[in-house]
Amino acid sequence: MSTERRPVSNPRAKWIVSALIVVIGIGYLVAASVGGKVQLGLEMLGIAIVIALVLLLFGGRSETIRGWRGDERDERFALIDLRATAFTGFVMAVVIIGAYIYELARGRSGEPYLWLGTIAGVTYIVSIAVLRLRG
Amino acid sequence: MRNTVRELRSARGLSQGQLGEALHVSRQTINAIETERYTPSLPLALELARFFGTTVEEMFDVDGAKAGE
Numbered sequence: 001m002s003t004e005r006r007p008v009s010n011p012r013a014k015w016i017v018s019a020l021i022v023v024i025g026i027g028y029l030v031a032a033s034v035g036g037k038v039q040l041g042l043e044m045l046g047i048a049i050v051i052a053l054v055l056l057l058f059g060g061r062s063e064t065i066r067g068w069r070g071d072e073r074d075e076r077f078a079l080i081d082l083r084a085t086a087f088t089g090f091v092m093a094v095v096i097i098g099a100y101i102y103e104l105a106r107g108r109s110g111e112p113y114l115w116l117g118t119i120a121g122v123t124y125i126v127s128i129a130v131l132r133l134r135g
Numbered sequence: 136m137r138n139t140v141r142e143l144r145s146a147r148g149l150s151q152g153q154l155g156e157a158l159h160v161s162r163q164t165i166n167a168i169e170t171e172r173y174t175p176s177l178p179l180a181l182e183l184a185r186f187f188g189t190t191v192e193e194m195f196d197v198d199g200a201k202a203g204e
Contacts, residue, residue, distance in 0.1 A: 063163050074160040076173050 013071035
């Protein structure tokens, strides 16, 4: 078994993640513009730019920010990321199921929460099966 | 998990950052191991043991007793 591991630092990651956030913000702007809500789109793009700048400028002494932007992730931070992702998934599942029940109680179909819940459930079931096969 | 990483590192005059750099992990990860907030993976434990010229069993005490006692 090899114990060799990659260097913990990836200096390009902060630029890639920050650029991706701005691109998503531009996507919001385009979509909002198409929907006739340019002001909302500009606000969303502004928020995305602020987040990108925070990630770029304030990661020097903060392991948390470096972890968010992904440029310093060793095995411990990968575990932290995994736990955070799992917790996020749990919260989303609770919210989606709660919203679906609420919508049903109001006499509605429960969409789009029904589909979101279905996608999440199927993804989890398939992921368990695939990951088990991979060891 | 109790371990002797801090003692071994100090004996060699290394900072947490220097040890982390040598093992390709962050300074915070070394600190988390030393303060028993994080148990390293088997590859990292082996690499730590190899770095200090000892064994994983001598460095980490799974039963909670101070390693080396």
